[in-house]
Amino acid sequence: MSAVFNFTFVPWFRSVAPYIHTHRGKTFVVGIAGEAIAAGKLQSIAQDLALIQAMGVRIVLVHGFRPQVNEQLRAKGHEARYSHGIRITDEVALDCAQEAAGQLRYEIEAAFSQGLPNTPMAGATVRVISGNFITARPVGIVDGVDFQHSGSIRKVDVAGLLRTLDMGALVLLSPFGFSPTGEAFNLTMEEVATSVATALQADKLIFLTEVPGIRMQPGEPASDDNPIDTELPLAVAEQLLAQLPTPQQPTDTGFYLQHCVKACKAGVERSHILPFALDGALLLEIYVHDGIGTMVIDEKLESVREASSDDVGGILQLIEPFEKDGTLVKRSRTEIERDAHLYTVIEHDGVIFACAALYPYPEAKTAEMAALTVSPQSQGQGDGEKVLKRIEHRARQAGLTSIFVLTTRTMHWFIKRGFQPVDPDWLPEARKRKYNWDRRSQVLVKKLG
Numbered sequence: 001m002s003a004v005f006n007f008t009f010v011p012w013f014r015s016v017a018p019y020i021h022t023h024r025g026k027t028f029v030v031g032i033a034g035e036a037i038a039a040g041k042l043q044s045i046a047q048d049l050a051l052i053q054a055m056g057v058r059i060v061l062v063h064g065f066r067p068q069v070n071e072q073l074r075a076k077g078h079e080a081r082y083s084h085g086i087r088i089t090d091e092v093a094l095d096c097a098q099e100a101a102g103q104l105r106y107e108i109e110a111a112f113s114q115g116l117p118n119t120p121m122a123g124a125t126v127r128v129i130s131g132n133f134i135t136a137r138p139v140g141i142v143d144g145v146d147f148q149h150s151g152s153i154r155k156v157d158v159a160g161l162l163r164t165l166d167m168g169a170l171v172l173l174s175p176f177g178f179s180p181t182g183e184a185f186n187l188t189m190e191e192v193a194t195s196v197a198t199a200l201q202a203d204k205l206i207f208l209t210e211v212p213g214i215r216m217q218p219g220e221p222a223s224d225d226n227p228i229d230t231e232l233p234l235a236v237a238e239q240l241l242a243q244l245p246t247p248q249q250p251t252d253t254g255f256y257l258q259h260c261v262k263a264c265k266a267g268v269e270r271s272h273i274l275p276f277a278l279d280g281a282l283l284l285e286i287y288v289h290d291g292i293g294t295m296v297i298d299e300k301l302e303s304v305r306e307a308s309s310d311d312v313g314g315i316l317q318l319i320e321p322f323e324k325d326g327t328l329v330k331r332s333r334t335e336i337e338r339d340a341h342l343y344t345v346i347e348h349d350g351v352i353f354a355c356a357a358l359y360p361y362p363e364a365k366t367a368e369m370a371a372l373t374v375s376p377q378s379q380g381q382g383d384g385e386k387v388l389k390r391i392e393h394r395a396r397q398a399g400l401t402s403i404f405v406l407t408t409r410t411m412h413w414f415i416k417r418g419f420q421p422v423d424p425d426w427l428p429e430a431r432k433r434k435y436n437w438d439r440r441s442q443v444l445v446k447k448l449g
Contacts, residue, residue, distance in 0.1 A: 129169040289377045
């Protein structure tokens with residue numbers, strides 16, 4: 001094994017480990033568009049889901065079958081009909097849907113049964129269990145359109161799903177529901193996945209779709225200047241959805257977004273839109289900080305908070321590279337443990353990505369902001385400004401009139417944010433006695449209004 005591989009693999013695996021710990025025991029509902037299976041992506045998706053489950057995640061998998069049903073209809077010379085973005089399911093379409101669901105269930109179960117040596121699922125045992133977990137009712141007649149055997153969800157058997165997940169099984173759901181009289185109704189994958197995620201209060205709802213996510217400028221074509229918006233606050237997602245036309249096709253911007261918003265408003269922590277065309281999209285979204293698709297998140301879940309003694313390890317890991325290159329003054333673990341209550345941190349999925357400490361000098365009505373650090377993984381996303389705002393808020397609450405920083409390399413960043421250079425003699429006497437004249441740090445002050 002080469003030294004280069006060792007050099008890259010070890011830090012990569014260490015960076016992934018916090019996400020493995022964070023997601024263990026969590027529940028993910030994954031909705032896979034039928035187009036992903038038609039495109040031949042089932043094997044790789046099954047391997048990635050098996051890997052995710054092996055790391056302790058409880059998974060409910062909901063498959064779509066839109067292209068498969070349409071193919072069956074074409075073979076029978078029957079036209080696929082839609083209204084309001086929902087299939088009109090007549091008797092022929094219902095037969096085609098049942099045939100397609102049975103075939104897909106067989107293919108999915110077969111994909112999870114692979115265990116050949118030298119494959120990602122070698123040695124894996126993934127028990128797949130399906131069942132009548134969904135009670136449905138007919139859509140009925142809407143705006144004069146009779147949807148016949150198309151249905152909507154009446155109830156989700158939460159107790160049954162939880163018992164199955166507790167057994168360590170992966171739950172597989174087809175987009176079908178049944179009435180108390182045994183009548184079958186054709187549902188949409190998106191509604192089933194959203195309703196199940198909401199009923200279970202799942203930690204994540206993930207759609208593997210034809211679209212790569214929501215772009216920063218949704219109405220503009222893809223370009224380097226218009227990348228995927230990887231984190232969309234719920235309030236912004238709602239505003240965007242209100243501005244978009246009613247979605248009819250899966251490729252419409254609002255088609256999956258409407259379900260993500262609905263799930264987040266109903267208590268699902270995070271909802272994701274991922275492209276199935278990208279190999280490993282699930283792993284990249286779940287175990288990499290930035291991800292590759294769009295995540296809709298309630299801003300209230302963003303963790304900008306004061307640190308505790310439990311955060312000391314994360315703070316040390318964050319600031320250590322900057323101490324080594326001389327950007328920050330070295331601090332011992334003992335010092336950080338002693339001052340942990342003075343730190344503000346930004347935590348994302350159990351990992352600390354930014355921090356700063358506030359050392360008050362109340363006799364001078366000021367305080368030093370020290371050790372302001374943002375992880376290279378999240379630089380440029382505004383985490384520095386978020387920490388600064390929190391530090392300023394803490395200083396105001398303490399009755400202070402200014403904050404100051406000592407820096408040798410980042411003075412322009414602070415000047416852009418309202419800090420002014422001053423002579424080191426400005427420092428409070430207690431801080432002036434500790435000033436390192438050899439380091440020649442620039443002192444910058446910001447007045448607090």
